[in-house]
Amino acid sequence: MPRRTREEAAATREQLLDAAERVFRDRGVARTSLAEVATEAGVTRGAVYWHFRDKADLVAGMCQRAVSPMDAMVERAHGAAGSPLATLRGLCVEALVHLGRDRRAHAVFEILFHRSESGGELARASERHEDDCRHAKARVESLIARAVAAGELPGDTDCTLATHAVHAYVTGIMHEWTLDPSAYDLAVRAAALVDAFVAGLAACPPRRAAAVRSGHARARA
Amino acid sequence: MPRRTREEAAATREQLLDAAERVFRDRGVARTSLAEVATEAGVTRGAVYWHFRDKADLVAGMCQRAVSPMDAMVERAHGAAGSPLATLRGLCVEALVHLGRDRRAHAVFEILFHRSESGGELARASERHEDDCRHAKARVESLIARAVAAGELPGDTDCTLATHAVHAYVTGIMHEWTLDPSAYDLAVRAAALVDAFVAGLAACPPRRAAAVRSGHARARA
DNA sequence: GAAATTACATACATTCATGGATGTTTGCAA
DNA sequence: TTGCAAACATCCATGAATGTATGTAATTTC
Known part of the structure; x- marks a missing residue:
């Protein structure tokens, strides 16, 4: 899915933060990869690196x-x-x-x-x-x-x-x-x-x- | 250096714990490898895995x-x-x-x-x-x-x-x-x-x- | 309505820690 | 004195995570 609208992009950002809360709480920050955050949010690592510089x-x-x-x-x-x-x-x-x-x-x-x-x-x-x-x-x-x-x-x-x-x-x-x-x-x-x-x-x-x-x-x- | 005496072995164990305290405090537990602990203690990873099962x-x-x-x-x-x-x-x-x-x-x-x-x-x-x-x-x-x-x-x-x-x-x-x-x-x-x-x-x-x-x-x- | 850019997905190269296997001395017991 | 095991060192294979580079379709912008 390439190029959503602005609001959709903001929504995926929120989804990423929500997913990060869940996964980091369950498995710890250091032990979870950004790939796990991405899949938990239903996207790929590309989306993570688009919205955030790094972990x-x-x-x-x-x-x-x-x-x-x-x-x-x-x-x-x-x-x-x-x-x-x-x-x-x-x-x-x-x-x-x-x-x-x-x-x-x-x-x-x-x-x-x-x-x-x-x-x-x-x-x-x-x-x-x-x-x-x-x-x-x-x-x-x-x-x-x-x-x-x-x-x-x-x-x-x-x-x-x-x-x-x-x-x-x-x-x-x-x-x-x-x-x-x-x-x-x-x-x-x-x-x-x-x-x-x-x-x-x-x-x-x-x-x-x-x-x-x-x-x-x-x-x- | 293989096979030290009992007391020397106990001493290296203490050295490893001392080194772990220093390195973990400076760099965090997750971010430091056992190799860093070993070199800080003046030994190799072999010694670490001998005295401790894992991190x-x-x-x-x-x-x-x-x-x-x-x-x-x-x-x-x-x-x-x-x-x-x-x-x-x-x-x-x-x-x-x-x-x-x-x-x-x-x-x-x-x-x-x-x-x-x-x-x-x-x-x-x-x-x-x-x-x-x-x-x-x-x-x-x-x-x-x-x-x-x-x-x-x-x-x-x-x-x-x-x-x-x-x-x-x-x-x-x-x-x-x-x-x-x-x-x-x-x-x-x-x-x-x-x-x-x-x-x-x-x-x-x-x-x-x-x-x-x-x-x-x-x-x- | 083309151009430029956004918002991702995919692929790739690099780095690096882990753990196990194996080698090698030497202390200690019989 | 031999024999065994303790106390490490070294090597290797594996896998995993990172960051980047590139592809691409839709969406703004003009």
Whole structure:
């Protein structure tokens, strides 16, 4: 079948991304050839190499299509007014609920966490993903700083480390839940999971190292 | 060089595992051939195939050598007397400190998280690893249940979900820290990170699904 | 309505990892 | 001392994946 119309070409591109999600999730990125992706999509390798430069480009396209909704969440949270801590809580819950409900997000995050390796040929895709993560973390740190300024968190909260903690927790939940989605219903339990952590943040957050003007005894042994 | 003595053979086995750690971390598991591992270790592929059945067996050996100290921590914590919650806290901190200090643990966890994909040829290794994880989670759930029994956590705490939360948090910290170890000193900050979460667990843990009719008042401890 | 280009399919050359077979010393036991 | 097997090294055949080059029909564009 040579030369379809523009819309048909866009459709085959989507089919290729859909096929990539299925095959990569089932067999892993490195272990599956582009020929398998093509046959799964009902086309030949020619179509793959027409739409994507190589496997890394295909993976990048797959990621972008799945991650963009989450990026939008982060941006909305960053622009939101009201309690920063409540906004942060809502953002975390929203992201986890989305992962628990959206089939595409589920597949792609499973691939990113468990069925692919960064570096090597996927360097471009993984670096782009890490850039997105850094951007999201900067937004989260801004939220936490605003929470400190609003008195929702202690004044000597270490905002950077708290950001790492939040990100690690949400990422860890995604990482582990995609490993066994049958363990619990993520969309239902997301709020409870996030609330436990936010309560801990508010009650006992990591503090900035007060090494400067402390007359206190050092915590060393 | 044929036929070394027993101890020399054991030494080359260790050299192979060391080389695997370096090469897999630098280039990823799937993208590196066993020939690269061999030359990195100063031997040929013959030695690799003598000591290990295939790449999956090599990875499994590498994992076992690095994970066994953490397994020992879990077992010690499981057998410990005293406050269950304090024991859990100590276990999490100890594991993170170990990751932050031990070079081998650092390399292998970086490989497991970011430089390998489960399934496929590494099915045996990854299944074994997941078995270990399940075992560790069972130990943690036992600790949390004891904390509930001791009154350190609310009576209607959902122990299973709390276990998932603890595991997700610790795993998430490992996952993210290995991505950028220069972000902070894990061994120094581990206690603060864990304390924030344990405080949240104690203050606002996930509760067992109250399975009540809607419109009813919230349950409490 | 021709020309130019798109959207693929097909064929091909090259590279490269794998695993098994085989060779070759040497440590160790009888 | 012989004999066997351990501990590798070397060689080879196979297959598979990649990227490119080319073919081709339909579709825009002018």
